[in-house]
Amino acid sequence: MRLSTYGDIQLSIAGNDTQSYIDASHVPLFSSEILTGRRLLSTNLLYKFFEPKDGYKIIVNGSIETTRRIVQPSFTGIVGLQLILSLFGWGFLAFIVANHLDNLLTKILAVSTILLFAFTPQIADWDSILMSESLTFSLFALEIGLTVKIVFMIFNNQNHNIKIYLLFGAIVHFIWTFLRDTNLFVSLLTFSMIALILFSAHYRKNKNIHSVLIFFGFIFTLGLITASNSTRSQVQLINLYQDDLLPNAIRFETLKELGMPDPNTPEYQTWFSQNAGKALIQFMIKHPGYPIIKVLSDFPFAFTEIKQTYFKAPELNPTREILMNIGNALHSENTTPFLASLVLLIGFIHLFYKNIPKSKAWAWIGLWLFLCASITLIPTILGDTWALNRHALFSTTLYRLFMWLFTIVLIDISLQQKIY
Amino acid sequence: MKLINKTIPSTLLTIFIFSIFIYARAVGYGDLRLSVATIDTETYITSARNPLFSWQGFSGRRLFTTNLLFKLSTKAECPAPVPSNPFHGQEREREILPCFQTIALTQNALSIFGWCLLAYLFSKRINNPFYKILSIITILGFGFTPQIAEWDSVLNVESITLSLGVISLALLIESAHRFPKILQGYSASLLDILIITLFLFVFLLWVFARDAHLYAIFTLLILIIPLFLFKPIRNMKWMVGITLLLIITFIFGSATSQASTRWHPSIEHSMNYYILPYPARVAFMMERGMPNPNDTSAYKQWFETKANKDYAVFLLSHPGFILTTYFELSSYLRSDFLQTFFPTPKLEYYTTLLKIGEALHPETNHTYILSILLFISISISAISTKNTTIISWAWLASCFLFTPPSHLP
Numbered sequence: 001m002r003l004s005t006y007g008d009i010q011l012s013i014a015g016n017d018t019q020s021y022i023d024a025s026h027v028p029l030f031s032s033e034i035l036t037g038r039r040l041l042s043t044n045l046l047y048k049f050f051e052p053k054d055g056y057k058i059i060v061n062g063s064i065e066t067t068r069r070i071v072q073p074s075f076t077g078i079v080g081l082q083l084i085l086s087l088f089g090w091g092f093l094a095f096i097v098a099n100h101l102d103n104l105l106t107k108i109l110a111v112s113t114i115l116l117f118a119f120t121p122q123i124a125d126w127d128s129i130l131m132s133e134s135l136t137f138s139l140f141a142l143e144i145g146l147t148v149k150i151v152f153m154i155f156n157n158q159n160h161n162i163k164i165y166l167l168f169g170a171i172v173h174f175i176w177t178f179l180r181d182t183n184l185f186v187s188l189l190t191f192s193m194i195a196l197i198l199f200s201a202h203y204r205k206n207k208n209i210h211s212v213l214i215f216f217g218f219i220f221t222l223g224l225i226t227a228s229n230s231t232r233s234q235v236q237l238i239n240l241y242q243d244d245l246l247p248n249a250i251r252f253e254t255l256k257e258l259g260m261p262d263p264n265t266p267e268y269q270t271w272f273s274q275n276a277g278k279a280l281i282q283f284m285i286k287h288p289g290y291p292i293i294k295v296l297s298d299f300p301f302a303f304t305e306i307k308q309t310y311f312k313a314p315e316l317n318p319t320r321e322i323l324m325n326i327g328n329a330l331h332s333e334n335t336t337p338f339l340a341s342l343v344l345l346i347g348f349i350h351l352f353y354k355n356i357p358k359s360k361a362w363a364w365i366g367l368w369l370f371l372c373a374s375i376t377l378i379p380t381i382l383g384d385t386w387a388l389n390r391h392a393l394f395s396t397t398l399y400r401l402f403m404w405l406f407t408i409v410l411i412d413i414s415l416q417q418k419i420y
Numbered sequence: 421m422k423l424i425n426k427t428i429p430s431t432l433l434t435i436f437i438f439s440i441f442i443y444a445r446a447v448g449y450g451d452l453r454l455s456v457a458t459i460d461t462e463t464y465i466t467s468a469r470n471p472l473f474s475w476q477g478f479s480g481r482r483l484f485t486t487n488l489l490f491k492l493s494t495k496a497e498c499p500a501p502v503p504s505n506p507f508h509g510q511e512r513e514r515e516i517l518p519c520f521q522t523i524a525l526t527q528n529a530l531s532i533f534g535w536c537l538l539a540y541l542f543s544k545r546i547n548n549p550f551y552k553i554l555s556i557i558t559i560l561g562f563g564f565t566p567q568i569a570e571w572d573s574v575l576n577v578e579s580i581t582l583s584l585g586v587i588s589l590a591l592l593i594e595s596a597h598r599f600p601k602i603l604q605g606y607s608a609s610l611l612d613i614l615i616i617t618l619f620l621f622v623f624l625l626w627v628f629a630r631d632a633h634l635y636a637i638f639t640l641l642i643l644i645i646p647l648f649l650f651k652p653i654r655n656m657k658w659m660v661g662i663t664l665l666l667i668i669t670f671i672f673g674s675a676t677s678q679a680s681t682r683w684h685p686s687i688e689h690s691m692n693y694y695i696l697p698y699p700a701r702v703a704f705m706m707e708r709g710m711p712n713p714n715d716t717s718a719y720k721q722w723f724e725t726k727a728n729k730d731y732a733v734f735l736l737s738h739p740g741f742i743l744t745t746y747f748e749l750s751s752y753l754r755s756d757f758l759q760t761f762f763p764t765p766k767l768e769y770y771t772t773l774l775k776i777g778e779a780l781h782p783e784t785n786h787t788y789i790l791s792i793l794l795f796i797s798i799s800i801s802a803i804s805t806k807n808t809t810i811i812s813w814a815w816l817a818s819c820f821l822f823t824p825p826s827h828l829p
Binding site for chain 2: 103105109300325328329330332333334335336338339343346350407408411414415
């Protein structure tokens with residue numbers, strides 16, 4: 001269905017950002033710029049690997065106006081890989097989740113829900129767009145699947161041989177982390193959640209957990225160093241200063257107190273490139289109300305308008321319209337998924353304390369998933385003022401996926417219990 | 421009083437939560453006497469002038485329950501207020517209308533009482549203290565956010581429909597959970613009978629608020645009649661009495677509805693949109709006796725006497741049409757929950773209330789999918805565990821799930 005209902009699998013469309021992915025990939029492979037340039041390592045490698053001899057040629061750009069996708073010969077490799085990873089990533093997640101459920105009905109429900117979630121236009125459309133969203137979704141779906149597998153193996157029997165899954169997981173996580181800077185926070189979160197497990201004497205001597213801890217610590221350190229030395233953070237800071245901080249007289253005065261020169265003077269540019277980030281952190285510490293209010297006020301907005309706006313495909317109707325309607329039901333564009341996820345998470349933590357079978361592993365995975373969504377959403381809201389819906393798409397998609405996934409898991413657990 | 425007999429702190433916390441919500445609801449939306457009329461308000465006022473317990477009282481332009489409510493304004497021979505008409509860009513501010521302030525006050529009071537009763541009776545059936553509190557907050561948040569609360573200022577049928585619906589739901593939950601005890605051989609206590617009687621009273625008031633509610637009796641009968649397969653139920657004379665009362669009410673409601681002109685506008689719309697533009701459908705209706713629509717006088721006579729029955733036959737014999745129309749128009753079932761008759765206050769806290777309301781009243785079809793998933797799960801649980809509490813919840817879930825679709829045709 002996924003292969004036949006979205007038109008030619010080679011169809012693609014660029015956005016305004018696509019050129020920056022191409023340009024960023026032109027830096028030498030073995031140079032520090034490949035990590036600290038305008039774009040991150042994974043997309044740099046991807047665009048470098050698939051670059052044709054005569055270079056990339058963008059023929060259609062959906063940021064200028066919403067138009068049709070076409071077959072752009074220089075991008076068929078990238079768009080093909082995006083599709084394959086999407087099919088594999090979501091398929092793997094559906095298979096693994098179903099594999100860890102007991103009831104036949106919930107297995108069927110899980111597979112159909114996860115595949116419909118991913119293969120409706122709200123997610124599947126991104127596979128044709130030449131930016132980082134498609135890879136972000138697909139690789140993380142793969143990562144969730146691997147996490148479910150690994151966590152269940154560890155919780156069931158510490159002596160299970162999980163090295164192959166750990167290796168595969170490490171590769172996927174490495175590539176996924178270096179797609180977007182905010183993904184780095186997931187490494188920090190995972191490091192912290194695994195470190196907490198070590199407080200339990202039961203797991204303290206598990207060498208696999210030690211290796212995983214070292215891996216996430218390394219990824220976070222590497223990511224932090226390269227991100228802070230990169231040029232890409234400057235663009236987000238410029239947007240934030242121009243749209244949010246400088247127009248407000250009180251914020252402007254506070255920044256001046258922190259050493260900011262007049263924005264109309266030549267010293268401003270020098271100060272900005274060296275001190276804007278530090279000044280922003282100092283500003284937020286001095287005025288904690290600013291980040292709190294900004295997160296609260298932008299939070300509901302981040303959940304809206306999640307559909308891509310780069311292309312239209314009326315030639316795929318009426319199938320596309322039906323898929324869009326199904327997708328609308330699965331991808332609600334409001335904060336309900338956040339609330340529902342929170343309530344479900346509390347329920348799973350409660351089940352964990354009640355020692356209900358399987359709930360320990362699911363509660364850990366649920367907490368990790370919920371925090372992954374939250375820890376990437378907050379810096380997205382605070383870090384940039386442009387295209388919030390698109391930048392927050394990963395986090396809001398996770399909340400929506402959580403809501404469906406854990407409802408089904410809860411149903412499965414309840415159907416297995418004889419506690420009534 | 422299981423909810424408040426555990427410990428003093430939990431009782432105090434529960435009272436505190438209810439108090440906070442009731443206070444916020446009572447003051448957050450301005451003076452509770454504020455109201456706004458719609459273009460339909462005049463019909464409610466006129467209809468209420470009929471004697472309540474008369475044939476006209478049931479077969480007039482509006483139904484018994486709204487007639488009863490609008491009697492509150494007809495004593496003073498009130499003229500109809502200037503209506504708000506957002507469709508034509510004539511939206512009006514709410515105001516205290518001396519003749520209608522009692523109606524607005526009653527609507528608000530019933531709404532506050534109804535949602536609190538539902539929160540209390542629902543949470544009473546939840547075992548874990550944390551989820552008791554969560555259920556109270558969720559239900560009161562659901563009922564007291566603008567998506568529901570603003571309708572209480574509108575002089576129409578929506579507020580009374582929602583409030584009476586919520587009260588009957590609360591009493592149905594309580595009645596359904598008292599039933600297993602009766603099934604196990606205990607005789608029904610006075611309180612059991614009182615609660616079931618109260619439920620029937622409020623439910624019938626709700627049924628006679630809008631014609632479409634009549635079909636809820638049909639749904640309830642479908643869910644009650646199979647219970648007679650169990651011997652203890654067959655031996656309960658009062659259960660037979662309730663079933664007969666529901667059947668008689670259904671027949672009476674259908675007869676008064678048929679005798680009225682209330683169904684004319686909706687059937688006229690259905691004919692104009694779904695039947696007349698399609699030759700095959702026209703042919704089907706003509707086979708059933710519909711005259712040629714070009715023969716104006718014969719068509720008018722048929723329309724006033726038989727159109728609703730023939731349209732019902734059309735629906736019953738075309739289930740595919742019902743399904744496709746349902747999916748085509750499903751966007752109407754997930755959008756525009758907010759009233760449009762008066763402008764919402766431009767206050768900061770009000771925007772927050774709207775945002776919270778948007779999370780609790782999602783304008784998407786996912787609520788329907790989620791409801792079906794949960795219904796399937798609880799039904800399987802009920803069958804596999806045969807636990808009476810789960811069976812009660814599964815039975816209630818059937819009512820939840822099947823009552824709203826019965827209104828759609």
